[in-house]
Amino acid sequence: MSIKKSLTVLLAGTSALASSMSFAAEEVNVYSYRQPFLIEPMMKEFTAETGVKVNILFAKKGLIERIKREGKLSTADLMLTSDFSRLTMFTEEGLAQPVDSDILNKNIPSQFHGAEKQWYALTSRARNIYSSVERVGPAPTITYQDLATPAFKGKVCMRSGKHPYNVSLLASIIAHEGEAKAKTWLEGLKANLARKPQGNDRAQVKAVKEGLCDYALTNSYYLGKMLNDPKQVAWAESVHINFPNQATTGTHVNVSGIALTKYAPNKNNAIKLMEFLSGDVAQQMYAEINYEYPVKEDVQPSKLVASWGKFKADDIKLSDIAAQHQAAIKLLDEVKFDL
């Protein structure tokens, strides 16, 4: 009797728990490597326009693994990432499905499509070198390669080499110059660091302001975010933003992007959301709120971002960089970059 009773209780409990996840009719489910507060404004706008509810599940690690395990039962429709190495990993695992949409084709230039349209980039961001206003001034001719030369000894700050943004920069250098040269560069860079890699991109700017280092390797949009925060504006004003490698390969650019999952249960809504995010309204919001570069060609970057000037971006194919992702990780271990 007691077993039967406890089984009943258990089952009742299970179904109560399970029912707490029942969904409304019109909706789309997003697994996101990007923080919710960065994308919420666009999602709200989408819901206001279409009536489709957007459910977001954010995590920094492991979402690809989860979706892989869930297989054909997964309720996720879209995967949103903050860099392209995860996008390519996602497609290489066979977890995405191609989307052929006239709107996406029209809005997003082809260099921002996955090879078989299995993913699309939504915004791009430059990997900048910030220089101290006080001690260095603008450095318009600076290159990533300079950071590894003896003249920069003890002057460079950056976050963990294993952060996706730094991994993809290193991967792009491997793609351009080969592994041997990239390794020499990485060793030179490590030798020049003012401190062990740590903190986030903002923390590097803070360190420049405080005189710990003269140069920081940081993404473009952080400057916009800091200039907009009354308590952080002093940090932002202590640095110049420089676009490296203008005379050579061009500045390294990473993208945030989106992919449709293989078993998306709300496929139509998901494509609707993809199209919306590539459209004028959302692209404008990305530009104005997050200070990212819109991928849609006729949408202008925000005034602030535009004031940093136009720059030559590295035009190497994203897939060529992604192909070096694992090599980059291994190289970081070999030179014990973070240790």
Next chain:
Amino acid sequence: MISKSFNLYKLLPWVVTCILLSPVLAIFFSAFSTDESGSFQHLIDTVLSTYISNSLLVIVYVVLLSILFALPCAWFVACCEFPTREKLQWMLMLPLAMPPYIIAIVYTDLLDFAGPVQLTIRALFDWQPSDYYFPEVRTLFGASVILALSLFPYLYLLLRGAFLTQSAGLFHAARTLGVPPLRAFWRVSIPLSRSAMAVGVSLIAMETLGDFATVNYFAVHTLTTAIYDTWLELGSLTTAAKISSLMLLAIVILISLESYSRRKQQVYQRNGSGNTELRFVLTGWQKWGVLAFTWSLLAFSLFIPIATLLYYAVNYFNASLNNDLMQYTLNSLWLAFLVAILSILVALLVNFYQRLSPGLGAKSSIRLSSLGYAVPGTVVAIGVLIPLTSIDLWLNDVLLGLDLKPVGLLLSGSLVILVLGYLVRFSAIAVGSIDSNLVQVSPSLDFASRTLGNGPVKTLWRVNIPLIRKGMLTAFILVFIESMKELPAALLLRPFNFETLATYVYQFVSDEMIELAALPALMIIGLGLVPFIVVNRLLEKKT
């Protein structure tokens, strides 16, 4: 009738153990599948030795620091008399409510090169960065201090309990025989509290080994880093599983060694609560020394972090106030409550199994059910996903085969998976704290009850459970608080539209936005403190 329920008592613990063990086993088996990526070899060739030594160093530092913090505190509070002692005895437990990743973000913010402390020093003396030495916060030792500050109460709690239940008579007998106090402490009190010490130290060691957020925040790379790198960046679950298995093996060996060395010890005392009138009354420098030690420990582990968070919460109040905060709070609360209750049930099952039929089988069920605690949260998360998604996929196929409506991700897409993940991680705490309570209950009580004609179940219910009430309440609080703080498993396993306070805080912590993380972080701490204080008051009244 008796034999029937007796069998159930043997079967049920193993069922529970198997459920709790399945994620760990899933990981373990993945370790033996073939791996063509060569990433394990790559790790051995490059960073593995550094990771291993870092992991060991962090564990050693955290354990030593925790003993340094907890042992004196526990003894002062249990065996000495000095002003504020009564306040201290429960306040010293409160740092448990502080998530280490929150303490970490607070101290890096305060002590960082660009933080207020160093800014003030530079402004005060008009120094340049190169003019002075300031200990680097983001180091291995820094991370160890932070972890010890939030973990030492485990040891304190267990040691204080041990010192209190040790009959003061033994200590005073030693004193009467002319042994000086410190020596008596060393020769009598410490050996008597060895089981509490062992449980506390192993809890702390396991928690440290499983930590990722804190060490990662301090740019310290340990075996957990290796797991994440190989699995999520190099895409090799096999290598990640191999490293996890090695870590598990180390833990198992450690725990077995300890309990082997303790095999001949049997400590039973009939004298429940210590004779409080026999406390040493501290005066003069001893009094001031003890006060300075205990209160500054509380300042660093509790007051300074809370004050810093309060400062940010007030300054960014409007920006951090969120309509959904109430919902997240409720989610955290009932989840923590449920997990705490369930883990006590698990602990009672396996502990009583051992008491009823002691032997290798029972012992293994205790050890095995606790293994998940040492596994990093994200690994537990994947470990839980493997069996549950398999069951879901199988169930749906079966239903489809029977022409029934498929149920989708019944287990892995709902809160069931989250609850199981928490249980896998935290039952060890409940098992440990009930175990250390139960071993002090003399078996002669059981024998008496059985002689009087009570069955084993009735004996447990009527005799043992009332005697370990304290251990059960402790287990409840500890698991409740751990569940409130839990991050990595919640992050990965939660269903859509379900946030806990911890996952909500994390989206800000992950970008070092302490100003927006402050308010919800304070709520985690506050809600952890409440049951603490309530239950503690209850306990104090009853003893």
